[in-house]
Structures are given as C-alpha cells and as structure tokens.
Amino acid sequence: MLEDCGLKSSTSKLTIKEANPRYKDCFDSQVIGSNPKQGTVVKIGSTVCLRYIPDEVIIESQKIFDELQRNKKESKERTRENLSVVAKRTKQSVTKIFKRNNKEKIIGEDMPNE
Structure with missing residues (x-):
C-alpha cells in the first residue's frame, strides 16, 4: 500500500521483551506504530x-494482563479481610x-448518697 503512494516501507516487529498489557487485544501483525508518525507529510520516495x-x-501481553488482574483481585481480597478484622476488633x-461503663453506673447506684 505504501509502495502504491511512492513510499518505501521497512518493517520491525516487537519482541517478547516489549510485551505490554495494552497489546492484549491486538491481532496478529497489527501495525502499532510508524516512523514518521501517521498523518505526517513526507516526500515521495521516503x-x-x-x-x-x-x-x-x-499472547505474552495477555498473560501479563491476566497476572496483573489476578494480583489486583488478591490485593482487594486482602484489604477486605484486613478491614473485617479491624472492624471486629473495634466492635x-x-x-x-x-x-465497663454500665458496671460503673450500677456500682454507683448501689452506693448510698452521703
């Protein structure tokens, strides 16, 4: 397609090290970037x-995303459990x-006034 417009193309694929959760919904061979950026005016033959x-x-990006989601869920569960323990102790x-206050009142009522 670029050649039809008089441009030369060079391709570069991402490596596993560059896997990122934002790529989890991409499809195979999807273009994710270009140099110069899309919409830039360039000379013919560039x-x-x-x-x-x-x-x-x-696939690696999906694994990273799943791991992040699992960690987030576990963190929420730990927080919920900790809050439950704190609420129980407070109660x-x-x-x-x-x-203690009720016992003091009862003891105070039993004592005659002098």
Missing part, C-alpha cells in the same frame, strides 16, 4: 518504518467500654 506486533507478543473494644 522510507516509512512500520512496527507490528506478532502473535507471540500478543469488641467498644463493647468492652460500654460494659
């Missing part, structure tokens, strides 16, 4: 470098305080 994503990078402390 070379345009196209970066594309191979299937193995897409127990408040209950002890009220029981």
